[in-house]
Amino acid sequence: MTKAELEQHCELWRARVADFRASGLSGAAWCAAHQVKEHQLWYWVGKFKADTDHEGRHRDSAQPRFIPVRVEESVVEVADKPLPIRVGPAVIEVTSGYNFDLLRDVVRTLASLC
Secondary structure: OOHHHHHHHHHHHHHHHHHHHHHOOOHHHHHHHHOOOHHHHHHHHHHHHOOEOOOOOEOOOOOOOOOOOOOOOOOOOOOOOOEEEEEOOEEEEEOOOOOHHHHHHHHHHHHHHO
8 A cells, every 4th residue: 555545545534433423323333334344443443542632633643742740749758767679588778878889789799699
């Protein structure tokens, strides 16, 4: 299928999906009325759903998709609680102010033994 044929095929299915959505019919009923296999309809419905935004407008698939995120400030109290690190059967508890180089060497040694 050439690129032009593929684009034409996609536009045909885009029109079919729009017609199905506007019809108010179930997928099975619409497919029976239009002599279309139901699995094909659901494939294209899913494909075009990924190409629309939350308001149903067509989205350019080459554009990045952004999802709104709300970040809330939170205070996490770590006050001298040890962080357990498991390497095989060994457990190392790390507290604030630990020696990074020592921890790295211990973890490497344990990883090679376990």
